[in-house]
Amino acid sequence: MNNTLNFSQFRHQSKKGIVIIYLNLLYKVFKAFWLLLFLFIQKFAKIPENTLTFIYIGLGFLLLFFLIRAFLIFKNFQFKIYNNHFILKKGILKKTNTSIPFDRIQNINYKQNIIQQIINVHEVNIETAGSSKAEISIKALSIIEAKALKKAITIYDKKDAANEEEIIEKPLLKIGFFELIKVSLTENHLQSLLILFALLVGFFQQISDLFDGLGKREILDNYISENTSTLETSVVLIIGLLIFFTIIAVLSSVVRVVLRHFDLTVFIKNNALEINQGLTTKKSVVLKKAKVQHITVSTNPIKKWLGISFITFKQAISGKVKKKQDKVIKIVGCKKAQVLEIKNLLFPNENLEGFTKNLPDIYFRFRLYFRTLILLILINIGLFFGFENNYVFGLNVIILPIFILFIKLKYKKRYYFFNEELLVVGQGSIETHKTILPFFKVQNVKLKQTIFQVKKNVADIVFQTASGKVKIPCIPIEKALLIYNYTLYKIEISKKSWM
C-alpha cells in the first residue's frame, strides 16, 4: 500500500477540498443574501463612485475572509483509522474529536455535485446509526482514496473479504435516458406541480418580504389585483391557465426525475444494493440488507400498462434527523423481474403468492365518507366567506364526483395479508402501493379505537418501525388482536438484529 492510501496516520482530505469548502461557504452566504445583491445590482447606477470603491473593498475582504476560513477548516479537518474506529478531528476554535466504531457505521456513500464533478473529487458521507451529530461528511477525496477508505472500513465488516474482488459488474437495473423520459412522463404530475408551487411560494415570500421592507407593498398588490380582476371575467384565460399548468406540471416532473435519477444503475454486491444516480449531483448509495426496514412497491395505471413500477426503501432513521428525505431511497423504472429479484434479495425464501387478501371492514368506507363530508363542509365555509359570488358553489358539482371516486378507489385498494415472517399492506387511490414489512423489524405496536369503532368492533393497528409507521385501518377486533399478539411474539423471540 502506498502512502496516499494509508489511513493509520492523521491525514487531510484532497487539497482540492479547499475549493469545495470555499464555494460551499460562498454559496451559503449567497443563499442568505441574494436579495440584497439583487437590489445592489438594480441600484448600481445610482451609487456614488467613492461608496462603490468601499463596497468593492468590503467585498474583497469578505471573499478573502471566507478563503482563509475555508483554508482553516481544511487545515483542521483530519481523520484516521485506528483500532477499528474512524477518528475525526475538526474545528477551528471549537475543536471536536469524533470517534466512531466500525460496527456503528451504517453506510458509506459517495456524492458528487456539479463542482465536485468538474474538479473530479468525491464527497464521502459516513452515516451512522445513533445520534445524528455523528454524521460525517468528507468533502473531497479522489476516487482511489474514497474507495480505499471505504474498503478499510468495510473490510472489518465481512469475514469473507476475499469475495470483495469478485464483484459481478453486470447491473441488475440500468435505466437509459429514453427509458427515464418514459418514467418521468408517467409520474404523478399533480405532485410535481405541488412541489413546484411550494418552491414558488417560498420564493414569492422572499420577494414580498423585500417589497414589504421597501414600503412598496402596494405596487405588488396592485399588480396582482389588476391581473386577477381580468382573470375572473375571462373563461378563456382560465382554460389557458389550465393548459399552461398541465405543461408546467409535466415539464417539472420530467426535470425532477431526470435530475434525480439520471443514469440510474443498480448493482447487487455482497448481499447489498448499490445504487448510482443523479445528473448535477451524482449519488452512490449502498443499501445494506439489514438496514432496510420496509420497502414499498408502487405503480400507477399508466406505469402498470407499461409494466414498470418504482420501489421505495425505508432505512432506519437515527435520532431526529432533519433531512428525512435522505433515508428514503427510491429507484424508478423497475420491471417485474427486477422487483422480484430485489424482493428475493431482501427477503429470501419467502413466498408471498397465493394469499387471500384480507379487506378492511365496511366501517373504513364509512369513515372515509365521513371525513370527506367534513372536508367538504370546510371547503364550502371557505367559499362562503372567500367569495361574494354564489356561482362558486358550483365547484361542488366538480369536486364531489372526484371525491367519491377517490373513496371508492381507496377502499378497493386497501388490503393486507401476511405469512410467518412478512406483513404485506396494500393501499392507494390513483397510485397503488404495496408495503412489505418483516414482523421482527417492528419497534412497537399500537391498537387504536375511537368510540365509534368500539361499537362496530373494529380497530386500527399501527406498526411503528425505525423508519416510520405502517397502518392497517379498520379491521375486526379479533383479527387485530391476533395480529397484535403474533407481531409481539415474533419480535420477542427474534434473535436477529433489526438493524
Added chain:
Amino acid sequence: MIDSFKNLEVITFPEIANITFRKIEKSYLKVILINLSLLFLVLFALLFVADYINFFELQYTFLRFYISLSFVYLIVVFIKIIGLKKRKYAVREKDISYKKGLFFKSLTTVPFNRIQHVEIDQGPIARFFNLASLSVFTAGDSSEDLKISGLLKEDAQQIKEYISNQIDE
C-alpha cells in the same frame, strides 16, 4: 388461496387480551387537577385583564365569557376524571403495555428487546405526591413511544430496573 390467519393457528402465543392491567395511582388525579386549575387560572386572569382594559371594545358585559370558560373547565375536569380510570399499564415477561383513552382508545405494547432507553421524570407537583412518569424510547422518530404518568416513584424505579436488566440479557 392461503388464509393468513388459518396459516398461523399452529402456534400458540401469549394473548394481550387475557392479561390483567394495573391502574395508575389515584393520587395522580390531584396532580392533573392542580395542573389544570393552574392553567385555567392563567386563562381567567387573561380574561380578566382583557375585561378590565376593554380589549375587544365590546358593548355588552363580559359575563358570558366567564361563564363559558367555567363551563369548559368543568367539562375538561369531568373528562379527565373519567379518562384517568382508563389509564392502565401492564408489565409482562418480555414487554410493557399501556392503555388509555375515553373517546380515542389506544393500547400500545413495546417489547423490551426493542427499547433503547428508559427515563423517569418528575414534575414539581408530581414530586409533592411522590409520583413519577416512566418513558420508554425505541428507535426511529421516538415521538410516539410509551409514557406512563402517575406511577409511585418506587414502582417506576422498579420497572425501570426490571427493564434495564431485561435489555442487558
